[in-house]
Amino acid sequence: MTLLEGLNQAQRDAVVYNDGPLLIFAGAGSGKTRVLTYKIAYLVENKLFKAHNILAVTFTNKSAKELKNRVEDFVGPHGKYINVGTFHSICARILREDIKVLGYTSNFTIYDTKDQVSTIKQILKNEHINPEKVTPKAILNKISKLKSDNVMPEGFVARKFVPVEELVEKIYPIYQRTLKKCNALDFDDLLILPVKIFKGHPEILTKYQERYKYILVDEYQDTNKTQFMLISMLSRKYNNICVVGDDDQSIYSWRGADVQNILDFEQTFKNSKIFKLEQNYRSTKKIISAASAVVENNNIRADKKIFSENEDGENIEYLDGMNEYDEATKIGFAIEREIRSKKLNFKDIAILYRTNAQSRVLETILNRQKIPNAIVGGVRFYERKEVKDIVAYYKFFANIKDDESVRRIINTPPRGIGKRTIEIIEEFAHKNNLNLFESLNDINILDLTPRAKTALGKFYKFIADYQKLLDSVSLEEWARMMIDGLGYFNYLKSNDTEEAKQRSANINELLNAISDYCSVSEEPTLQGYLEEVALVSDIDGWQDQKNAISLMTLHSAKGLEFPLVFITGLNQGLLPLGNAFDNENQLNEERRLFYVGITRAEKKLYITGARSRNFRGQDSISAPSMFLQEIPEELIFNLPQLRRKTVTSSDYSQQSNYSPQSSFTPKASNFGGYTKNSYDSKPQPIQQQNSFKRREPVASAPTSSSGIPEIGMRVNHKIFGTGIITGKIGFGHNPKLTIRFNSHGVKTIFGKYVTIL
DNA sequence: ATCTGCCTCATTTTT
DNA sequence: TGAGGCAGAT
Numbered sequence: 001m002t003l004l005e006g007l008n009q010a011q012r013d014a015v016v017y018n019d020g021p022l023l024i025f026a027g028a029g030s031g032k033t034r035v036l037t038y039k040i041a042y043l044v045e046n047k048l049f050k051a052h053n054i055l056a057v058t059f060t061n062k063s064a065k066e067l068k069n070r071v072e073d074f075v076g077p078h079g080k081y082i083n084v085g086t087f088h089s090i091c092a093r094i095l096r097e098d099i100k101v102l103g104y105t106s107n108f109t110i111y112d113t114k115d116q117v118s119t120i121k122q123i124l125k126n127e128h129i130n131p132e133k134v135t136p137k138a139i140l141n142k143i144s145k146l147k148s149d150n151v152m153p154e155g156f157v158a159r160k161f162v163p164v165e166e167l168v169e170k171i172y173p174i175y176q177r178t179l180k181k182c183n184a185l186d187f188d189d190l191l192i193l194p195v196k197i198f199k200g201h202p203e204i205l206t207k208y209q210e211r212y213k214y215i216l217v218d219e220y221q222d223t224n225k226t227q228f229m230l231i232s233m234l235s236r237k238y239n240n241i242c243v244v245g246d247d248d249q250s251i252y253s254w255r256g257a258d259v260q261n262i263l264d265f266e267q268t269f270k271n272s273k274i275f276k277l278e279q280n281y282r283s284t285k286k287i288i289s290a291a292s293a294v295v296e297n298n299n300i301r302a303d304k305k306i307f308s309e310n311e312d313g314e315n316i317e318y319l320d321g322m323n324e325y326d327e328a329t330k331i332g333f334a335i336e337r338e339i340r341s342k343k344l345n346f347k348d349i350a351i352l353y354r355t356n357a358q359s360r361v362l363e364t365i366l367n368r369q370k371i372p373n374a375i376v377g378g379v380r381f382y383e384r385k386e387v388k389d390i391v392a393y394y395k396f397f398a399n400i401k402d403d404e405s406v407r408r409i410i411n412t413p414p415r416g417i418g419k420r421t422i423e424i425i426e427e428f429a430h431k432n433n434l435n436l437f438e439s440l441n442d443i444n445i446l447d448l449t450p451r452a453k454t455a456l457g458k459f460y461k462f463i464a465d466y467q468k469l470l471d472s473v474s475l476e477e478w479a480r481m482m483i484d485g486l487g488y489f490n491y492l493k494s495n496d497t498e499e500a501k502q503r504s505a506n507i508n509e510l511l512n513a514i515s516d517y518c519s520v521s522e523e524p525t526l527q528g529y530l531e532e533v534a535l536v537s538d539i540d541g542w543q544d545q546k547n548a549i550s551l552m553t554l555h556s557a558k559g560l561e562f563p564l565v566f567i568t569g570l571n572q573g574l575l576p577l578g579n580a581f582d583n584e585n586q587l588n589e590e591r592r593l594f595y596v597g598i599t600r601a602e603k604k605l606y607i608t609g610a611r612s613r614n615f616r617g618q619d620s621i622s623a624p625s626m627f628l629q630e631i632p633e634e635l636i637f638n639l640p641q642l643r644r645k646t647v648t649s650s651d652y653s654q655q656s657n658y659s660p661q662s663s664f665t666p667k668a669s670n671f672g673g674y675t676k677n678s679y680d681s682k683p684q685p686i687q688q689q690n691s692f693k694r695r696e697p698v699a700s701a702p703t704s705s706s707g708i709p710e711i712g713m714r715v716n717h718k719i720f721g722t723g724i725i726t727g728k729i730g731f732g733h734n735p736k737l738t739i740r741f742n743s744h745g746v747k748t749i750f751g752k753y754v755t756i757l
Numbered sequence: 758a759t760c761t762g763c764c765t766c767a768t769t770t771t772t
Numbered sequence: 773t774g775a776g777g778c779a780g781a782t
Contacts, residue, residue, distance in 0.1 A: 060772090088772050113771085187772050254770065355769055357773090377771090411758090418758045451758090537772065555770050578768055593770085616767070617773045714763090722764090 021269035027306035028599035029282025041074035110534035147188035148256025220245030224256035284313025328365035376552035377538030413491035565601035
């Protein structure tokens with residue numbers, strides 16, 4: 001049968017097996033997407049299932065689209081009837097159809113993280129709670145964690161004397177009620193509410209079980225408990241479920257993903273079968289050996305091993321930067337060398353990093369070296385202030401109960417509705433359990449200034465007018481007319497800066513996006529557009545046709561491949577991040593992240609680090625990443641060496657440990673373990689004045705010698721922090737100063753010891 | 758009501 | 773470093 005040609009034995013077995021639940025362990029680069037595609041095609045071609053009865057859950061919208069296209073290539077146009085999407089988008093679809101049984105309406109709004117934080121803050125205000133130690137963000141994280149474990153407010157009991165939990169116990173129910181009052185759902189609700197519906201309404205569950213008779217789940221290692229419940233409920237009737245994943249690539253436990261889902265698959269789904277795809281077709285032997293050696297340092301793993309029959313390939317190469325600018329510069333040079341010698345295109349190259357913040361330096365240096373580059377993600381388009389403003393209007397028009405959007409738009413652009421006025425409305429609404437916009441009907445009974453009332457009346461009328469207009473013109477036209485009606489462009493132009501121009505351009509780009517949506521969608525609605533906006537991922541917008549180097553986080557890189565890959569920031573505290581080395585689970589996840597990075601590379605891998613990094617405005621010594629030691633010595637050039645034996649906490653963190661040593665043992669397992677202590681202390685601030693020119697010609701870093709201190713100036717002292725000069729004796733650069741420090745009182749200090757701010 | 762500047766504080770990854 | 777919050781000026 002032609003369909004099975006071009007598959008190896010293991011892949012073929014996995015495609016053909018259809019007698020109950022199956023788990024496919026698909027190692028990195030083992031042809032996973034291929035198997036998924038063939039499997040769906042096989043089911044449809046052999047008339048085992050109708051296309052519209054197949055549900056495939058992918059991790060990103062981008063991979064959903066790809067999968068759909070590939071299936072269509074195989075089985076023809078009716079392939080487009082398979083249901084493909086991310087967990088979140090599929091759940092949104094289910095909820096639009098059936099959420100009314102929970103008392104929401106189908107035009108619900110999806111709240112993003114900022115909306116959530118702002119909701120929490122408002123609740124704290126309303127409840128007169130002023131947490132000292134706990135941030136709204138921390139409360140939110142805990143709530144989100146509970147939701148991904150399918151714990152509803154009534155099911156949570158705080159541990160005594162755990163401040164966050166005690167607060168969450170109080171706030172979680174209110175938060176949930178508040179969202180419902182606003183007819184709003186957060187990301188976790190999208191997953192948890194369908195489960196709630198299925199539990200309470202068997203007839204609805206049956207409907208979906210009949211609709212989705214065969215279920216496939218990609219990236220199964222990154223599912224959380226709620227997602228697990230969802231698919232196990234849906235598949236319970238027909239028991240046709242196929243999950244694909246790789247526990248070694250589980251990198252989302254911080255948002256509730258539970259590797260146990262994949263490790264326990266056999267126990268959970270009775271009579272299931274497991275297949276393993278272990279041959280890697282993507283990378284050279286050396287890259288695969290290095291990746292395996294690294295990940296084998298993790299203790300809890302499913303039993304499997306990937307191998308490559310490709311060429312040996314080149315050694316991995318380490319680039320050693322003095323600081324992050326030097327690191328980036330060396331990457332730039334390496335790129336030029338590689339492109340010259342191997343006839344690569346820019347788009348064959350990716351630079352990966354742990355945190356988005358690292359992209360700035362890389363971008364700066366690459367631009368300076370005239371190497372075309374494109375950052376994936378980062379400050380997202382839809383998170384820019386001006387875009388959020390306009391989208392908030394759109395969201396509000398789609399759902400006037402959306403109080404968060406009202407808070408954002410009510411005085412943007414400024415229309416004379418001030419803080420006090422909003423407070424009064426807020427209190428009134430809270431007392432009477434009304435939505436904010438709803439309470440504007442009662443402005444006359446509120447104790448407001450006439451000016452405020454007029455302003456509110458105008459706002460109300462604006463909304464009513466454009467609400468009406470929405471029914472009579474196309475979405476595309478309306479979107480622009482609404483912005484014009486607001487005078488938003490004029491508001492931006494009121495300060496004629498480069499920034500304002502950029503913001504205007506962003507609004508135009510937003511309008512373009514809406515036009516695109518309208519032309520692609522069969523039945524364009526404001527709601528439909530907003531849903532798309534809410535659920536886009538960073539990688540979805542990635543243009544692989546553009547000939548530029550891709551810069552992205554290790555997380556975003558999952559599922560992609562490039563001939564040449566740079567993994568940057570191989571330093572303790574960055575990769576592994578923070579204090580992850582304190583905690584075995586976290587450390588394992590950081591290691592998997594590194595593993596994911598390594599296995600993106602087809603032909604050649606560079607890993608890079610820096611001896612010093614700027615962290616929050618301070619230059620700090622940066623120790624080499626412990627992961628470097630886990631790559632076998634014979635596979636890597638220019639490995640920075642740690643001094644072995646009796647490394648104490650202090651000499652580890654305060655000195656550079658790159659002194660070459662020949663008696664180096666490559667395996668971390670031989671290392672006697674990286675004890676907590678050897679990596680313990682945070683990087684210490686150091687003085688870095690002469691070594692490497694950090695910034696471009698502009699000016700050398702301002703030090704005390706660059707200006708003469710005067711009374712009234714703000715200064716910084718290494719120990720006492722910031723303060724203001726209140727007295728001065730002497731002249732020139734080094735007078736005797738009296739300084740009032742913010743937190744250390746008044747001191748007398750010589751000028752050379754402080755920096756003018 | 759609005760704007761400006763100063764102060765404080767900080768985990769990161771994303772749907 | 774840079775975002776967000778707040779006090780004080782306009």
